[in-house]
Amino acid sequence: MARMHSRKHGHAGSRKPSTKTPPSWVQLSKDEITDLVIKMAREGHDEATIGRLLRDGHGVPSVRNITGQTISQILTAAKVARTYPRDLMDLIKRAVGLHKHLKTNGTDIHNKSILRRTESKIKRLVKYYRGKKLPATWKYDPEQAALLVK
Numbered sequence: 001m002a003r004m005h006s007r008k009h010g011h012a013g014s015r016k017p018s019t020k021t022p023p024s025w026v027q028l029s030k031d032e033i034t035d036l037v038i039k040m041a042r043e044g045h046d047e048a049t050i051g052r053l054l055r056d057g058h059g060v061p062s063v064r065n066i067t068g069q070t071i072s073q074i075l076t077a078a079k080v081a082r083t084y085p086r087d088l089m090d091l092i093k094r095a096v097g098l099h100k101h102l103k104t105n106g107t108d109i110h111n112k113s114i115l116r117r118t119e120s121k122i123k124r125l126v127k128y129y130r131g132k133k134l135p136a137t138w139k140y141d142p143e144q145a146a147l148l149v150k
Contacts, residue, residue, distance in 0.1 A: 014055075022066040026059060030067045033060060034078075037071055041080045047071045048086070084148075085133050091122045092145045099142055 017023075028036070036058065040050045050071055054060040064070050075081040082089075098115040102108060122140050130136055 017061045017065065020065055023061060026061070026066060028058060028060060028066075033058075033063060033067055034074055037063065037074050038078045038080055041075050041078075046082070046086050047075070085125075085129055088122065088125050088129060088134075089149075091118055091125065092140075093149050094118050095122060095142065096146045096149045099146070 033054070036054065037050055040053060045053065051063060054063060060066065063074070067074065069077070072081065095115060095118045098111055098118060101111060102115065105111070119140070119142075126134065126138065126140050130138060
């Protein structure tokens with residue numbers, strides 16, 4: 001999803017490996033990597049954290065190049081995948097935190113506008129995911145979102 005409300009620059013971070021073939025120096029086999037991914041998911045890690053832990057701790061540059069599947073595909077096949085998409089849950093957590101802040105600081109105009117922006121992003125994502133990863137009748141409600149995050 002493209003940036004909607006700001007056009008900040010800067011693209012720091014790691015880059016994907018340029019080759020699509022698995023490197024010869026990786027010690028783990030395809031089955032061992034799959035087992036590690038499932039184990040980390042059961043411990044409560046999300047897909048991005050699993051990829052980072054495999055890269056930094058186990059020397060796996062790309063799960064997809066070695067196993068032929070993405071981390072999300074592995075988790076879906078093992079029936080360990082989350083019920084809600086990660087980007088949507090992150091936005092909902094942010095909106096719940098902003099609602100909590102605005103209950104105690106009602107005159108905080110800046111955070112009111114940030115809450116409006118965040119909720120518009122949530123509604124846009126819900127429209128995108130409805131019928132794909134969310135039920136067709138799912139709607140965003142701030143009170144129920146607070147229960148969903150807890």
